[in-house]
Amino acid sequence: MPIVKANIAKEAMVMTDDSGVYLKAGDNFHAHGVVNHSAEEYVAGIAHTNTIEGSFSIFKRGMKGVYQHCGEQHLHRYLADFDFRYTHRERTGFNDAARADQAIRGIVGKRLTYRRPDIDG
Structure with missing residues (x-):
């Protein structure tokens, strides 16, 4: 997360898959869209990777x-x-x-x- 926080604007919407390493990404940015790849989901609303x-x-x-x-x-x-x-x-x-x-x-x-x-x- 330190590298991500240092290189992405706080105003950004971050889009990730459902990996546990990204669970708290939304705490640092304007929004966090998640797709559930483990359930074969590749788009969730506007979120995609x-x-x-x-x-x-x-x-x-x-x-x-x-x-x-x-x-x-x-x-x-x-x-x-x-x-x-x-x-x-x-x-x-x-x-x-x-x-x-x-x-x-x-x-x-x-x-x-x-x-x-x-x-x-």
Whole structure:
């Protein structure tokens, strides 16, 4: 729970399955939707876990196949990249050109800098 609380806004509705590790999740967030997977329930009202399961599956395949290693200090960057690509996929109405336009709009006012190498030492 400490990791979940540190990375999810308190105003969020958290959707989980019925695993015991999530029982108190609702105590920390605006709402907690639960689906009872053990009873073969996959949707309960607006609660479901299909979106996150699909997104996480793509992330895991990418990390094992393409990237293979990610230091903890950069994990948030990898997650943001996968989140952007998943959120802006064709199923959500974005083609390659629209996705590129959105990415370019997102870099306005940002600058990536690196430390200069210490060539004297």
